[in-house]
Amino acid sequence: MLITAAMPAEVELIIPHLKKAGNLGRRPFWHGRLGKEKVWLLLTGLGMVNAAQAVTAALENLVSCRVVLNIGCAGAYESGPGLGQAVVAERVVLADMGVVEKHSWRDLSAIKIPLLPLTEGQKPVFNVFECDPGLNRGFLKSCPDLTTGVFATVNQVSGDIESARVVARRWQAQLEDMETAAVAQVAALYQKPFTSVRGVSNLAGDRHLDLKIGAEAAQRAVLAYCGLN
Numbered sequence: 001m002l003i004t005a006a007m008p009a010e011v012e013l014i015i016p017h018l019k020k021a022g023n024l025g026r027r028p029f030w031h032g033r034l035g036k037e038k039v040w041l042l043l044t045g046l047g048m049v050n051a052a053q054a055v056t057a058a059l060e061n062l063v064s065c066r067v068v069l070n071i072g073c074a075g076a077y078e079s080g081p082g083l084g085q086a087v088v089a090e091r092v093v094l095a096d097m098g099v100v101e102k103h104s105w106r107d108l109s110a111i112k113i114p115l116l117p118l119t120e121g122q123k124p125v126f127n128v129f130e131c132d133p134g135l136n137r138g139f140l141k142s143c144p145d146l147t148t149g150v151f152a153t154v155n156q157v158s159g160d161i162e163s164a165r166v167v168a169r170r171w172q173a174q175l176e177d178m179e180t181a182a183v184a185q186v187a188a189l190y191q192k193p194f195t196s197v198r199g200v201s202n203l204a205g206d207r208h209l210d211l212k213i214g215a216e217a218a219q220r221a222v223l224a225y226c227g228l229n
């Protein structure tokens with residue numbers, strides 16, 4: 001399993017279980033066993049470009065990697081989960097990729113060019129990546145406190161509640177982050193099952209974050225999934 005996170009604070013509980021293994025794609029990575037799982041842990045840096053570059057480098061090199069998991073903290077949209085709640089993604093979306101015309105926003109289907117090569121019998125992929133149902137069942141079984149939801153991955157972080165509300169409504173999303181859908185897109189290109197578990201660090205639109213509370217919630221879910229609780 002390849003586990004990716006953006007920032008060191010998001011992997012502090014997991015790192016003590018693993019060994020530093022140098023750099024991969026110029027990103028620090030660790031390797032070892034987390035209970036039942038053989039794991040590579042990769043720090044990608046902030047945002048979608050960093051995440052996509054790091055995961056591409058990892059999947060080009062780690063040929064025996066079967067599954068990709070993204071973890072970290074996230075902002076929760078109003079009426080979404082509370083601070084410290086861990087959530088597993090049903091689907092993740094490239095939430096602000098599309099067309100703006102006269103202040104009106106449309107998703108990538110307006111451009112009609114899919115993000116992934118078309119495969120027979122599959123619908124074209126524009127903004128939305130479905131997470132792996134089998135992986136999600138495993139998480140929900142081992143972590144009864146987990147909830148599920150849609151993750152909106154943005155380049156423009158919501159800086160006020162009204163802006164957050166627009167993104168939440170557009171995608172029926174519960175959480176906002178800056179990397180998940182980019183990791184999902186690269187995992188899909190490499191045909192690797194993918195999911196994401198994130199913990200709530202703030203109300204989306206409120207820039208006061210408790211990184212530790214959010215990051216620890218997600219990591220505890222990962223440790224439980226691996227049988228280490």
Ligand SMILES: O=C(O)c1cccc(C(=O)CC[C@H]2O[C@@H](n3cnc4c(=O)[nH]cnc43)[C@H](O)[C@@H]2O)c1
Nearest residue numbers: 006073074075157158176177178179201204205207
């Ligand atoms: O200073 C700010 O305005 C600010 C706003 C949002 C997040 C940050 C961070 O330093 C953490 C970024 C990190 O955590 C994820 N994250 C956490 N909360 C949110 C959010 O409300 N909107 C988008 N991303 C969020 C994100 O994936 C980053 O990796 C600072």
